[in-house]
Amino acid sequence: MRDVAIVSTAQMTNVRREQRRNEVEMLMPVVQEAVKRSGIPKGDIGFTCSGSCDYLAGQPFAFVSALDAIGAWPPISESHVEMDGAWALYEAWVKIQTGQADSALVYSFGKSSMGDVPDVLNLQLDPYYLSPLGIDSISLAALQARAFLEKTQYTERDLAKVAVRSRKSAKDNPNAQLAGDFDLEKLLAEPYLVSPLRVHDCAPISDGAVAVVLAADDTARNACERPAWITGIDHRIEPHQPGVRDLSESPSTALAGAKAGVASGGIEVAELYAPFTHQELILRDALGLDASTSINPSGGALAANAIMVAGLTRIAEVANRIQWGSIGRGLAHATSGPCLQQNLVCVLEAK
Template sequence: MNEVAVIGFARSDRSVTTSGVETLVPVFEQALGQAGLGRREIDFWCSGSSDYLAGRAFSFVSAVDAIGAVPPICESHVEMDAAWALYEAYVKILAGEAETALVYGFGKGTAGELDRVLALQLDPYTVAPLWPDATGVAALQARLALDAGMFSERDMALVAAQREEASCVEALLDRPYTSMPLREHDAARVADGASAVVLAAADRVRGRRAAWISGIAHRVDPQGLGERDLTAVPSATGAARAAGLGADVDVVALHAPFTHQELLLLRALGLPRSTRRCPFPAHAMFSAGLSRIGAAAGEVMSGRAATAAAHATSGPALQQNLVVVLEA
C-alpha cells in the first residue's frame, strides 16, 4: 500500500555561510516549485544538520529563518543526515499528523577540520579522547575487507574511476596512500551543500509526478568499532530487508563516503555489482544521504526507472544505515 510519495527535490552543492540560511532559500524555492506547492502548504518541516560541522551554535534554529516561520510552523530536527529527518516526516504523514512535509539538510563540511570534528561522534569515554581521524577509522574498515579477500585495492580504484569520469585505474593506483590502504581518491570529495525533498500523502499527490515510497527502514550497529564486524554492515542488511529491497531494483543511489564502503554496501544490500548506480557527486555533510533519496526519486519521476532504491549512512564506518525503496 503506497501512502507517501516524493514529489519534489532540489540540491545545491555550495554553501557560502555557516548558518545555511542563504543556501536554503533558493533550494526550498526549487523543491517547492517542482512539487507545485507553496511554502504555506507545507504541514511539517524537518531538518538534519550538526552545529559541530561549522562551529555555530543552534544553526538549525537559525536555519528556520529560511522557512519564514510567520505564522508559526510545525518543525523538527535530527542531528544526523537529513535522510533520517525524512524518516521522521514519513512517519508523521503515516500517523495522519501531516499531509505534506519538506525535509532539508545542510552543512558546511569545509568550515572546520572535518577529520577531527567527526571524532566527536565516537564513544566519548574510550575513543573520542584519542581524536581518531575519520579517514583513519574508515581505513581500518577497508583493511579488514581487503585482508578478508572481499575485494582488492584495484576494485576500490574502479569505484573511484566511475565517480571521477575519465580517471584511469592504473594512474589512481600509482597515487600515494593517505591513510593506508586508502588513497586520496578513495574518499569522496567533501562538499558544502544543502538539499530538500518534498513528501506528500496520497490525497495530496493528485496528478503530480511522484515516486512512491514502497518501503523505508533504518537500523544501527553497535557503537564500539571493535564490537561489530566492520565488513558485514548488518544494519544495512537489516534495513534493506525491512524496506523490501530486491536484487532486481532498476537503479540504486548509494551514500558511500569511501570507495570500499560502496563495495561493502553492495554486498550488505544483496545487490550485484552490475546494478546501475546513480553517480555520487560529492559528500555534502548532513545532506548527502537525503540527496541520494532525491536522486533515486528523480530516476522514477523522470521515467528512467520503474523501481529505485536509495541508501543513506550516518556515523563512523557505516554504523547507521537507512534504505528507501521507491516505485512509479
C-alpha cells in the same frame, strides 16, 4: 500504511567552499525551488523537518536560523533531527503516516568546509576510550578497508574502480563537485593517504543543501505526474565500538534493506551513501545488489559529500530518476557514524 511519495526535489550545486553565502542564504533558494516544483502552496504543507549538525557549523542551535530561510510564518509544525536529512525524511514520513499531515517539506544543509571534517567527526566517537585517541574518520575508514580487503576477494584495484566509475558518472550530474575521467593505473600509482586508502578512495569535502517535498495519496498524485512512492523505509544502528563489529560487513544495512523490501528485486538504481570506496562494496553485498543494478549514477558521495546532506541527496537522486521516467524502482541509502555504524534504506517506486 498511507501511500507517501516524493513529489519534488531541489539541490544546491556542491562546492568545496561556499565563501559568499551563509547557511540561510544557501538554503533559501533550494527550499523555495523544491516547494515551487511541488506545486503545493507553502501554507498548505503540513509538516517540516530538517537535519543538520551543530558541530559541523561550529555553533549551537545551527538549525534555528534556517527557520528564517523557510519563512516559518504563520507558525508551522516543525521538527529537527541532529542527523543526516535522510532521517528527517523518515520522521516526516512517520508524521504523514499518523494522518496528522498530508505533505511535508524536508531539508538539510551542511557546510563541511567550515571546520576540519576528520577532526570534527572524531568528536562523534565514544568520549572515554575512542575520541581521546585522536583517531579521525579517515583512519577509522582505513581500518575498515583493511579488514574488508583481508577478508574478501576484493583488491585495491576494485576500490579504485569504484572511484573511476563514480567520478565518470558524476559528469552527468550538474550538482556534483568532483567529476571527470580518471585513469585507473594512474590512480593506483598514487601514494596512500592512510593505507590502504588513497585520496581517490575518499569523498571530497563539500558545502551543499537539499530539499524534498513529500505528499500522501491524492495530494501526491495531484502534485506531479510520476510521484516517487516510498514503498519501504527502515533504519538500524550497530554497536559503536569498531572492535566488537565485523567491519567487513554491514548487518544493519542488510536488516534495514530487508525491512524496506529490497529482497523483492527489480532495483534498477541504487544510490548508496559511501564516503569511501570500499564502503560501496560492503553496502552492495549487504543489500544483495548485483550487476543488474546501476550504482550511484549521480556519482555518489565520492562526487560530493556535504555532511548531513549527502544521505538525503541519495534519496532525492533516486526520486528524480523515477520522476524523469528513467527507472521504475530504485533504492537509496544513508549512513551515519564511524564505519557505517548506522544505516537507512529507502525503496522508491513509480508504481
